[in-house]
Amino acid sequence: MKVTLIAHTPDPERIIATAAKLCYSPSDIMSLKEGLTDEKVESFVSMLISIGHESVLEHVSFTFGIEGISRACSHQLVRHRIASYSQKSQRYVNEDGFDFITPPEIAAVPEAKAEFDRQMEALTESYNRIADILTENHKKTFMEQGFDEKEAASRARKKANEDARFVLPNACETKIVVTMNVRSLLNFFRHRCCCRAQWEIKDVADEMLKLCCEAAPNVFRKAGPSCYSEGKCPEGKMTCGKIR
Structure with missing residues (x-):
């Protein structure tokens, strides 16, 4: 901090x-x-x-x-x-590999720390999977609207972040x-x-x-x-x- x-x-x-x-x-x-x-x-x-x-x-x-x-x-x-x-916006900033805060009382107990870290890793993977899936769907829509592939991909990822962020933790x-x-x-x-x-x-x-x-x-x-x-x-x- x-x-x-x-x-x-x-x-x-x-x-x-x-x-x-x-x-x-x-x-x-x-x-x-x-x-x-x-x-x-x-x-x-x-x-x-x-x-x-x-x-x-x-x-x-x-x-x-x-x-x-x-x-x-x-x-x-x-x-x-x-x-x-x-x-810092979770809508406009890509949270792939997000940093997280570990409470001291969790950090002090090895078993709790291991479970906490496991959950953070799982949530990171879920965030990325959801964002990738949504990005592909949105990209097709943007290309249908006339955007070239590069611009469509950029817009699609930003839009995907809006919903992928719902799995991000309080940490x-x-x-x-x-x-x-x-x-x-x-x-x-x-x-x-x-x-x-x-x-x-x-x-x-x-x-x-x-x-x-x-x-x-x-x-x-x-x-x-x-x-x-x-x-x-x-x-x-x-x-x-x-x-x-």
């Missing part, structure tokens, strides 16, 4: 401080921005975070490239709706670009940095948080699971019992 911070709003903490300051000042925006020293920015942002004034955090966004995760993980990730996503590796504003990120970290989060998305969230802390340390100083960021666990009877 690899998480990269591709880009973020320049000077994020100053942008947040300027937006918040505007709410309480009659001054023009540029004057407000110029009057914010590094010390004032740090102090103001820390105060905003402590009182939960989060609307101004939406002016700053972070874009991440996430590679080497499973479709099971990405399905959880895209449930966070206030975000933008671009994911199938994927890549995704994610953009979230800071307010959404804080919510994401509260849920996904929690010990009760599924192991893979927790790993992703932990890496994203590390990168955010490097880029905007004052904004993300108290970011993390609810027990850390808010001092309480919202899980009730489902709590892990390890409140930080």
Whole structure:
């Protein structure tokens, strides 16, 4: 798994401080921005975070490239709706010989690992057989429509991928670009940095948080699971019992 911070709003903490300051000042925006020293920015942002004034955090966004995760993980990730996503398509990308993610608990048990690998190999073979069969059928149709053999074959394979992908497993590796504003990120970290989060998305969230802390340390100083960021666990009877 690899998480990269591709880009973020320049000077994020100053942008947040300027937006918040505007709410309480009659001054023009540029004057407000110029009057914010590094010390004032740090102090103001820390105060905003402590009182939960989060609307101004939406002016700053972070874009991440996430590679080497499973479709099971990405399905959880895209449930966070206030975000933008671009994911590797199984419709347009040929998944012949697809990479897959092996859960650590399966990898730790030889018998389970052997069965898991056997299933991945079988699914790869099924994907290829189905794609080949459908490609031949679609190729004939495209040639009947007047396309030459090369173009017909290219179009046929792409169309075959649409249906062959239905046999691909949740373990199938994927890549995704994610953009979230800071307010959404804080919510994401509260849920996904929690010990009760599924192991893979927790790993992703932990890496994203590390990168955010490097880029905007004052904004993300108290970011993390609810027990850390808010001092309480919202899980009730489902709590892990390890409140930080």
